[in-house]
Amino acid sequence: MVRAPRSAAAAKGKDPVSLTQLRRQAQQAYKGIEDATKALQARQKQFDASQRELATKLTQLQTATLQLNKMRKPLSDLVSSLYQDPSMSGLSPFLTGGDGATTLRAMSDMDYLVAGRNIVLSDALKLLQQQQQLAGEAQELRAANLLEEAQLDAQIDLLRAKSSKLVKSLTRTLTKLGVNVNQGNRGPGACDPTRVTEADQYPNGLLPKSFLCPLPQKGAELRADAAIAFADLNLAYKSHFGQPMCISSSYRSLSAQQAVYYQRPGFAAVPGKSNHGLGLAVDLCGGVQAFRSVQFNWLEANSKRFGFIHPDWSYHSPFEPWHWEYDPKLGAQL
Ligand SMILES: [Zn+2]
The missing domain is CATH 1.10.287.1490 (Helix Hairpins)
Structure with missing residues (x-):
């Protein structure tokens, strides 16, 4: 051979x-x-x-x-x-x-x-x-x-x-990228992208820990396919800006969505409707949160290569430059 x-x-x-x-x-x-x-x-x-x-x-x-x-x-x-x-x-x-x-x-x-x-x-x-x-x-x-x-x-x-x-x-x-896959006893299958269909059966905000893959950023987690895409996107970002992406929010449980909603009603999605509750969305900091910053523009130009998008609504209603999400359909084409 x-x-x-x-x-x-x-x-x-x-x-x-x-x-x-x-x-x-x-x-x-x-x-x-x-x-x-x-x-x-x-x-x-x-x-x-x-x-x-x-x-x-x-x-x-x-x-x-x-x-x-x-x-x-x-x-x-x-x-x-x-x-x-x-x-x-x-x-x-x-x-x-x-x-x-x-x-x-x-x-x-x-x-x-x-x-x-x-x-x-x-x-x-x-x-x-x-x-x-x-x-x-x-x-x-x-x-x-x-x-x-x-x-x-x-x-x-x-x-x-x-x-x-x-x-x-x-x-x-x-693991090489610093992700402790089994962190918090979520089980070794947490970053298994073949379990996505199974994860889909859980209601918004009620995804079990065993379906959430940790991100290199401490405390952040997403559904396996989104987490893998994010880890790749993060690598590209890091090699461009010299530092990893900054995350202010990732997966949000139903109770966490409710807390955010009642604090800032106009700003967060109705609990149970947010893509944060599906483990697909991240809110970013480190410059991205400022519309038209270099970081925002770079992400806007590059995120789709990794399956991440800045959804149409987030440009205006409500205006959320920090909100990015993984689009499984787009990801499936990569
Ligand atoms: Zn968000």
Whole structure:
């Protein structure tokens, strides 16, 4: 295997892959797991339906065979006894009189019965063959399904391993940037971007600690995808201004939103409506809070590369130059 030459960044000891790239790869792997799981479930559903259909067909066939078997025995017995002694047979009602026409009719009735027995026998044979074919089909279907399930399972395992490797790599990179991922016992999954969908199920301001990833700025935290994007944005800011970004507020719980709202009603979003409560918004200081400062202008020009925006409303109603937020849709395109 040929190894790709190490990049200049890697040679300097920096991580060659950006946090955003790792985040995207981890999320893609996770999406792959979700897709493969859906495919597996669909496959199982389809298999169950086919199995049910086959079982119904088999039952119908068995009933038909039973009915045929019931007919076959007396019909056979009747035909045999006719061959042996037509005069003593159960057909005697046909044979009354003894004139030629009646005998002929009796013979033809007998032919009819023989033919009937042959039809019954050949139908029974056909049914048996159909039964065997269906049983074979059921077995093949089961084998094919098991194989496909095993393949999907293997694919899911592979993606899971890949995703978990990427999340570990992300965590390591964040740790290098001074983020104590498990700080405050939030659990090692706090910075896992593949848990975002799960985090989405919590109401605004009620995100459990285990879904909030700490930022390099002490005490600040955001949802994993936003935190990773912020860590990347912070790096770029730092390399431009020589110091990290300054945060005055990040995730706000419902009670914290209420406190802010009642202190400055016109200035904070109605509690339960703020993107701070989703772990997506930050209020910045260090110059950014002043509209058209160099820091504000730099952020305005560069934040989108990292998935962060200064929302339209914050330019005027209410005017909040300090408010920036992560846009997951934009982030997903990076
Ligand atoms: Zn804000």
